[in-house]
Amino acid sequence: MPSLDKTVAEPMIVFDGVEKRFGDNVVLSELSFTVAPGEHVCLIGPSGSGKTTILRLLMTLEKCDGGTISVAGQSLSHMTHNGRRVPADEKHVRDVRKRIGMVFQQFNLFPNMTVRGNLIEAPTRVLGMSKDEANARATELLDLVGLGDRIDSHPTQLSGGQQQRVAIARALAMRPDVLLLDEVTSALDPELVAGVLKLLRDIGSSTDITFLCVTHEMGFARDFSDRVMMFDGGRVIEDAAPEKLFTAPEHERTQAFLHAVVDR
Amino acid sequence: MNVWDWSFAAQILPALLDGLRITLIATVLGSLIAFVLGLVLAILGRGPTPVRIVVRAIVEFIRSTPLLVQVYFLFFVLPTFGVVLPALTVGVLALGVHYATYTSEVYRAGIDAVPRGQWEATTALSLPRMRVWTGVVLPQAIPRVLPALGNYVISMFKETPLLIGIGVYDIVGQVREVGGQSFRYVEAYTLAGLLFLLLSYPASLAVRRLERRSAVPR
Numbered sequence: 095m096p097s098l099d100k101t102v103a104e105p106m107i108v109f110d111g112v113e114k115r116f117g118d119n120v121v122l123s124e125l126s127f128t129v130a131p132g133e134h135v136c137l138i139g140p141s142g143s144g145k146t147t148i149l150r151l152l153m154t155l156e157k158c159d160g161g162t163i164s165v166a167g168q169s170l171s172h173m174t175h176n177g178r179r180v181p182a183d184e185k186h187v188r189d190v191r192k193r194i195g196m197v198f199q200q201f202n203l204f205p206n207m208t209v210r211g212n213l214i215e216a217p218t219r220v221l222g223m224s225k226d227e228a229n230a231r232a233t234e235l236l237d238l239v240g241l242g243d244r245i246d247s248h249p250t251q252l253s254g255g256q257q258q259r260v261a262i263a264r265a266l267a268m269r270p271d272v273l274l275l276d277e278v279t280s281a282l283d284p285e286l287v288a289g290v291l292k293l294l295r296d297i298g299s300s301t302d303i304t305f306l307c308v309t310h311e312m313g314f315a316r317d318f319s320d321r322v323m324m325f326d327g328g329r330v331i332e333d334a335a336p337e338k339l340f341t342a343p344e345h346e347r348t349q350a351f352l353h354a355v356v357d358r
Numbered sequence: 359m360n361v362w363d364w365s366f367a368a369q370i371l372p373a374l375l376d377g378l379r380i381t382l383i384a385t386v387l388g389s390l391i392a393f394v395l396g397l398v399l400a401i402l403g404r405g406p407t408p409v410r411i412v413v414r415a416i417v418e419f420i421r422s423t424p425l426l427v428q429v430y431f432l433f434f435v436l437p438t439f440g441v442v443l444p445a446l447t448v449g450v451l452a453l454g455v456h457y458a459t460y461t462s463e464v465y466r467a468g469i470d471a472v473p474r475g476q477w478e479a480t481t482a483l484s485l486p487r488m489r490v491w492t493g494v495v496l497p498q499a500i501p502r503v504l505p506a507l508g509n510y511v512i513s514m515f516k517e518t519p520l521l522i523g524i525g526v527y528d529i530v531g532q533v534r535e536v537g538g539q540s541f542r543y544v545e546a547y548t549l550a551g552l553l554f555l556l557l558s559y560p561a562s563l564a565v566r567r568l569e570r571r572s573a574v575p576r
Binding site: 202204 | 473481482486489493494
């Protein structure tokens with residue numbers, strides 16, 4: 095199991111007793127897991143099982159109602175000030191969050207900017223990169239995602255698959271340690287899915303970024319991840335290497351889920 | 359006596375055009391205040407709850423009282439606090455502040471129409487607060503609401519005659535003046551109406567063009 099020797103290092107992501115409710119609806123209860131640096135983890139399970147909420151909590155798009163979430167040893171909700179543990183201020187959250195990138199189901203490119211604008215916005219404004227440096231990086235990343243010739247296009251002139259490639263490049267431009275992928279191919283035309291998944295496989299194998307992905311693409315989950323976590327009702331019901339989880343799932347719910355999604 | 363006297367019409371035209379100049383000044387400056395203040399109110403209206411409640415209360419109060427009352431209030435009450443401003447300044451302020459409460463609602467609708475995913479992307483990229491507004495949200499929100507803002511400029515233009523009440527002689531003020539001196543009202547009011555039409559109509563055509571352009575699917 096490749097994940098075992100990676101967990102020796104300090105974990106990149108730690109969820110410790112995390113609770114999340116929306117009103118009376120408990121989305122996550124007492125959720126604890128860790129992800130090692132460079133590990134690729136896929137979250138699978140039925141809709142509404144809390145997978146996307148996990149990514150949104152990490153990205154600080156939601157606040158958790160209990161427990162702690164840490165990234166690279168730094169809590170998202172607390173910080174140490176004069177040796178005491180105090181609630182995190184905005185700067186602390188910003189610093190932790192800078193290590194995390196996210197790619198969304200709906201791409202969420204900025205339609206008022208060109209592709210170049212989308213790619214250099216955060217590096218220049220947040221990382222303080224010079225325009226020239228950010229432009230060079232943008233060109234390099236667009237070549238990587240196969241859109242070198244579209245740097246001056248507007249997002250609306252691109253296909254869904256191309257927009258998602260730009261969104262991936264935009265996230266990479268921030269040199270994240272952790273990349274969150276939230277059903278990134280769910281909104282794409284079926285024929286464009288394979289290309290985006292191949293790109294992600296290439297990026298996964300050529301960088302040491304830690305990946306946490308929510309996906310319904312079981313083939314991708316199987317060959318991309320070091321570990322797959324099966325969710326249901328806000329809990330991890332099975333956590334195993336993909337070879338194991340997809341061929342000999344232990345839990346009845348996992349068997350039923352895989353049966354339903356794989357043998358369509 | 360003729361109903362319409364061409365030479366009298368020609369004789370009063372310069373006075374009317376002078377009034378029109380005042381009307382335009384009041385409209386342009388009032389619009390600038392309404393655009394800027396309305397935007398500030400709209401952005402503050404999305405701030406923390408106490409700020410939001412105060413902004414909400416101010417906007418509702420101003421929207422629910424007549425513009426004429428506000429004009430009088432500013433003109434006659436401010437001096438008791440030692441603030442003496444020229445009538446035109448008071449008029450511009452009253453128009454601007456009054457219409458800012460309307461434009462703030464327009465901006466609010468435009469800002470609400472920016473998809474949540476856009477805000478989330480700015481969080482995911484850690485963009486600074488200021489840049490979220492100036493770089494992402496407002497450039498998407500404002501083009502969509504330009505037609506609605508334009509319509510308020512046209513209504514403000516047509517409401518400037520209210521300022522006669524505090525002695526700002528806009529075009530209608532001039533009409534009353536020349537009418538009062540000569541007891542001929544037909545030419546003056548007709549010309550004033552025509553001048554309003556001459557400006558309002560092309561302006562509303564321009565707004566309609568803007569509407570068509572911003573209706574194009576993005």
